[in-house]
Amino acid sequence: LAKTTQPISMDSYEGQEVNITCSHNNIATNDYITWYQQFPSQGPRFIIQGYKTKVTNEVASLFIPADRKSSTLSLPRVSLSDTAVYYCLLGDAGNMLTFGGGTRLMVKP
Amino acid sequence: GAGVSQSPSNKVTEKGKDVELRCDPISGHTALYWYRQSLGQGLEFLIYFQGNSAPDKSGLPSDRFSAERTGGSVSTLTIQRTQQEDSAVYLCASSLVWRGDETQYFGPGTRLLVL
Numbered sequence: 001l002a003k004t005t006q007p008i009s010m011d012s013y014e015g016q017e018v019n020i021t022c023s024h025n026n027i028a029t030n031d032y033i034t035w036y037q038q039f040p041s042q043g044p045r046f047i048i049q050g051y052k053t054k055v056t057n058e059v060a061s062l063f064i065p066a067d068r069k070s071s072t073l074s075l076p077r078v079s080l081s082d083t084a085v086y087y088c089l090l091g092d093a094g095n096m097l098t099f100g101g102g103t104r105l106m107v108k109p
Numbered sequence: 110g111a112g113v114s115q116s117p118s119n120k121v122t123e124k125g126k127d128v129e130l131r132c133d134p135i136s137g138h139t140a141l142y143w144y145r146q147s148l149g150q151g152l153e154f155l156i157y158f159q160g161n162s163a164p165d166k167s168g169l170p171s172d173r174f175s176a177e178r179t180g181g182s183v184s185t186l187t188i189q190r191t192q193q194e195d196s197a198v199y200l201c202a203s204s205l206v207w208r209g210d211e212t213q214y215f216g217p218g219t220r221l222l223v224l
Contacts, residue, residue: 034210044215087152
């Protein structure tokens with residue numbers, strides 16, 4: 001069963017770029033990598049997903065190296081409202097879904 | 110349209126009692142997932158449904174936990190003889206189909222406190 005590892009917490013300041021890395025050494029060939037954001041007292045919500053190389057949407061970028069043993073969520077110019085817990089998830093039809101332990105991002109003014 | 114809803118939003122029960130937690134997925138979503146989140150912890154995957162079928166129940170913490178889904182819609186997670194360690198937020202999510210790359214839409218969760 002693939003396992004993911006993330007930093008427990010990170011601090012940043014408004015306007016900075018934040019990079020959160022998730023390690024998944026045993027990722028399966030068919031696994032996709034998905035990142036979710038969770039605010040207190042709410043369920044997680046989808047941010048971005050990728051399989052390999054780089055994916056970008058209106059809120060974030062996801063970098064995945066060729067060996068796919070890690071992935072990095074990049075949040076450009078964070079604001080106070082980006083303070084949340086960020087989870088990476090590996091998933092493939094037929095596998096148990098594996099969430100990382102989550103990274104608590106604190107954005108300071 | 111309406112998102113995933115869960116009820117009750119909060120439940121306080123006494124140790125040893127049974128509880129039922131309900132999840133109403135987004136209409137048309139065939140896949141449904143249950144997770145548990147203890148205070149300050151990450152998400153623990155419990156079980157998923159593809160239609161009314163749960164192919165793998167090995168994620169359920171003990172035989173006191175069971176889940177069912179009827180009509181391809183509403184799902185119920187039942188915890189029998191609750192214990193204090195069952196206290197947590199139980200989150201439900203749904204997706205259009207069961208695939209690892211499908212976006213999951215989460216409900217607000219049910220906060221369970223076992224006294």
